[in-house]
Amino acid sequence: MASSAPSLYSFPDAQSLAQSLRSYVLGCQNTAVTRHDVFRVAVSGGSLPSVLAKALLAPGTGSQEDTPRFDKWDIFFADERAVPLDHEDSNYRLLKDELLDKIPADQGTPRVHPIDAEHANDDDPQELADLYQEELMRSFAAKDSVKLPVFDLILLGCGPDGHTCSLFPGHELLREKDAWVACLSDSPKPPPKRITLTLPVVTHALNIAFVATGAGKQTIMKQIFDAEEGRELPSALINHHAGDKVSWFADHPAVNGVAFPKRGNL
Numbered sequence: 668m669a670s671s672a673p674s675l676y677s678f679p680d681a682q683s684l685a686q687s688l689r690s691y692v693l694g695c696q697n698t699a700v701t702r703h704d705v706f707r708v709a710v711s712g713g714s715l716p717s718v719l720a721k722a723l724l725a726p727g728t729g730s731q732e733d734t735p736r737f738d739k740w741d742i743f744f745a746d747e748r749a750v751p752l753d754h755e756d757s758n759y760r761l762l763k764d765e766l767l768d769k770i771p772a773d774q775g776t777p778r779v780h781p782i783d784a785e786h787a788n789d790d791d792p793q794e795l796a797d798l799y800q801e802e803l804m805r806s807f808a809a810k811d812s813v814k815l816p817v818f819d820l821i822l823l824g825c826g827p828d829g830h831t832c833s834l835f836p837g838h839e840l841l842r843e844k845d846a847w848v849a850c851l852s853d854s855p856k857p858p859p860k861r862i863t864l865t866l867p868v869v870t871h872a873l874n875i876a877f878v879a880t881g882a883g884k885q886t887i888m889k890q891i892f893d894a895e896e897g898r899e900l901p902s903a904l905i906n907h908h909a910g911d912k913v914s915w916f917a918d919h920p921a922v923n924g925v926a927f928p929k930r931g932n933l
């Protein structure tokens with residue numbers, strides 16, 4: 668269990684949320700590049716890619732610390748649907764359409780590591796999970812002794828049921844201790860076949876950020892932050908295990924009525 672609490676930021680509008688998310692992500696980027704000359708980040712689907720694009724594609728101040736250095740980015744996927752990369756359900760396609768295709772040439776080209784269903788047997792999402800775990804091992808495990816990958820940043824959404832990545836409430840995958848990447852064929856959110864980073868990998872990251880916006884998230888945010896009975900929800904488990912490594916970027920409608928202390932600035 669982590670010793671300290673997550674940060675919950677609340678913003679009046681999409682613009683101010685995007686500005687703060689930009690500062691936060693680029694802060695993580697700059698620390699990572701200084702530390703090991705690469706920025707390893709994992710990204711979810713849902714509304715996250717468009718919010719991230721709004722943050723990163725906006726004109727910056729021009730200062731060095733406010734400049735994306737995409738040539739230093741290794742982009743992985745926190746979860747993916749077992750579909751071809753050009754399918755409308757693909758999280759890779761979503762990120763490509765929202766962000767990757769729009770990166771200005773002078774900001775460099777990230778190395779992108781998609782979860783590519785073309786390389787695996789259609790009927791067996793486990794094979795796809797195993798292939799992606801091998802991909803992570805090639806990128807992270809310089810030595811056999813590396814037990815878990817350490818992402819510099821994992822960017823997550825939170826579903827109205829409290830799921831995050833493709834880790835759903837009450838699902839057996841929440842008990843996974845060993846695998847880095849897992850699959851499921853019974854996702855309650857369609858499509859059913861998915862690949863996901865596991866809870867130990869997510870909570871082992873140096874920084875974890877959630878983006879949750881809109882009044883549709885209000886009930887679940889109260890559950891996650893204020894209610895005893897919300898403690899076992901996947902998003903709440905990440906708060907619990909990763910503590911102050913976790914930052915939530917919400918808008919006012921999403922956290923209206925949430926008692927947990929909110930901050931207006933980074």
Ligand SMILES: O=C(O)[C@H](O)[C@@H](O)[C@H](O)[C@H](O)COP(=O)(O)O
Nearest residue numbers: 711712713714824825826831832
């Ligand atoms: O592939 C997916 O389905 C996503 O990765 C999923 O975990 C998403 O992040 C949440 O469902 C929140 O989605 P919204 O931000 O759209 O509510």
